[in-house]
Amino acid sequence: MAKQTAKTTKRSLAVINTIQKLGGATLDELTGELEIARSTIHLHLQTLLEEGYLTKEGAVYHIGLRFLNHGEYARSRKKAYTLAKQTVTELSDRIDEEVEFVVENDNRGILVHESFHPDSHFPSKERHISTAPSSAGIYYYLHSVATGKAILAELPDERVEAVLDDRGLPRQTAHTITDQDDFIRELEQIRDRGVAFADEEYVDGLREVGRRVTGPDGSVLGAIAIIGPKYRFTDERYTTELPEILIEYVDDLETEISDSYLDDYR
Known part of the structure; x- marks a missing residue:
């Protein structure tokens, strides 16, 4: 039987991993890298930003220091x-x-x-x-x-x-x-x-x-x-x-x- 996974969580992780791989990324860059709708990516970015898992410098998103904890x-x-x-x-x-x-x-x-x-x-x-x-x-x-x-x-x-x-x-x-x-x-x-x-x-x-x-x-x-x-x-x-x-x-x-x-x- 196939493992059940949470699609929303996997998408958030995909966003995080891509930002790290690129050394920081804009919404446009993430949209080009991921097979996820732009509006969905933006929603994940905002949530991760509010929770401290991302930080934003200008238009570029970076991994936040909360991961260090x-x-x-x-x-x-x-x-x-x-x-x-x-x-x-x-x-x-x-x-x-x-x-x-x-x-x-x-x-x-x-x-x-x-x-x-x-x-x-x-x-x-x-x-x-x-x-x-x-x-x-x-x-x-x-x-x-x-x-x-x-x-x-x-x-x-x-x-x-x-x-x-x-x-x-x-x-x-x-x-x-x-x-x-x-x-x-x-x-x-x-x-x-x-x-x-x-x-x-x-x-x-x-x-x-x-x-x-x-x-x-x-x-x-x-x-x-x-x-x-x-x-x-x-x-x-x-x-x-x-x-x-x-x-x-x-x-x-x-x-x-x-x-x-x-x-x-x-």
Whole structure:
């Protein structure tokens, strides 16, 4: 049976997403982009404007700061996410590289926390994902990043198939795995070794090492990855040293998460 959805809500979301995609938009621009009547778009704009979800500068509508309140609430709602933020910062400080915590959302990976070390910035990746100081909230295709692979490796086969059917395996670089059979074999290897590698699969010249983060019940909460340029992620540092450090930090994080859950029931 087909899922029932609210058409009005979907239209409001389409307006919001289009405004963000365009970096701000006028009513005329939205009318040209969306298959929605101009009068209907205007009604959605006025409602969102009155509620603080949009702001207007001249004739141009922009995303409003009220979304910031919801976003901060969402990423601090779970104690595990707050603990992950601390781990991301401490790990980045230790290894002088970029570290990210990513969670699965809508069959993609969403960046929840990141820590940029002064020596870790990789310009190609920053230009690819955002021009903002923080990239929190951006989405990744799960198959092309180490965090995404680490998460998928923890999911049941039918769930993995659903994700791949929904999002596919789009090519990000010449190194991205785009064959489903090859990708399934990659997930099997990740399960065996406990870490995921993404070798220039999201951005040319960028390497990643990722490991899943699980809760006390064994469910996957997200994943943490160490990310940096290929010229620094060489030989044993990439294949052995960084994975060992990452496993150490994630194991400690999972212990903290388990302890916090126990504290809630004492």
